[in-house]
Amino acid sequence: MKKLCVCLIIILLVPFAGFASAAGSDGELLRYAASAGKVVIDPGHGGFDPGLPGEKESVLVLAGKLRDMFREAGTKVALTRDANRYVSLQERASRVNNETPDLYVGLHRSRARFSVFSAIENSVRAESEGLRDRMLAGLAEAFGEDAVSSRQIPLYMTEHIHTPGVLVEIPANIDLDDETVSTPVIRAILQALEPSSENRR
Amino acid sequence: MRVLWIFLALALIAASLAAGVYKGRMRLLEQRTQPVLPSAAEGRAWETVNARLFFPKGDALTAEERRITLRGASDVERAGAVIDELLRGPILLSGLAEPLVPSGTSLKGLFIDADGSAYIDLDRSALSGAPKDATGEYLSIQGFYESLRQNVGSVQAVKFLIDGKEIDTLWGHLDAGRPVADEYDEE
Ligand SMILES: [Zn+2]
Helix, strand or coil, X not given: CHHHHHHHHHHHHHHHXXXXXXXXXXXXHHHHHCCCCEEXXXXXXXXXXXXXXXXXXXXXXXXXHHHHHHHHCCCEEEECCCCCCCCCHHHHHHHXXXXXXXXXXXXXXXXXXXXXXXXXXXXXXXXXXXXXXHHHHHHHHHHCHHHEECCCCCCHHHHHCCCCEEEEEEECCCCCCCHHHHHHHHHHHHHCCCHHHHHHC | CHHHHHHHHHHHHHHHHHHXXXXXXXXXXXXXXXXXXXXXXXXXXXXXXXXXXXXXXXXXXXXXEEEXXXXXXCHHHHHHHHHHHHHHCCCHHHCCCCCCCCCCCCEEEEEECCCCEEEEEECHHHCCCCCCCHHHHHHHHHHHHHHHHHHCCCCCEEEEEECCEECCCXXXXXXXXXXXXXXXXXX
């Protein structure tokens, strides 16, 4: 009888435990989002430049989700575009540099694997590389080592910004409308903002 | 009747040779500066050379040997012949290699400046219908760069123009506003 009672209590408590941990992880994400003072999010392409099929739309939606989380966490946030319109790379870079944020996050889609490219200007290079490595580790943890490429390419944005930051490419076959997939992506991006997140791995 | 056939065949050969020479001339006219040193092949007749052409395959470039015919006069003509071959795309035998730009893209102009930067002017169809991610964009630019650097002695860098105009990027990720060089060296 006593054993039965214990079993019943455990069965009843399991859904609440799940709820508590989900709420806890949301709180954790907000805490990561709060660790930057001011952020510029840069959804790639737009207007007559579609990028890969669905790229200009999906990165705009993801940028909106990230913006909402940063706002909720009390972090100032700006987007380089908030609608489906073309913004040249030159314009994007000068917007980022005029805003003088603490962090830049560019969002793109890729044909095959996750890539994270870091800002290369001397004064922000080390910080950006740390951010990149934590983000790659988080994405590898969530999606597997084979889903992640660490190759670095000289991109316009990572060459021209004077701000610590990264440009993230998310594989086109990942359905960002599916929250079970988009949440680990958002988690890997936000978790990397906290340098101490490295120690927990 | 037989004489007529021979005459027609000779006329056809003469016409195609003339067209080739004219094309080469046109390209020379498009050269805005005068830095290209005449190569040792100046004045020679048509020759067939082995060119090493580079195309994207997966995450890297793959080389394809191809015999190309050129008049071998100057580096700008040689570069033009190499680019014409690149625009034809990889041959089927090279497996999963991909074209650098969509088929149907044409070379509108070409010149090489005193520093060895090749200015490659492509028509707008280079950008239509074949979107690329950052790696794809990098490999396409690197394919042009590596193919010219290995086949044309004086080329040290490449820069792209679209319909004769400067552009800030080709496919939305990389800087096309300056000539690109050693950072595109094959690893
Ligand atoms: Zn993109």
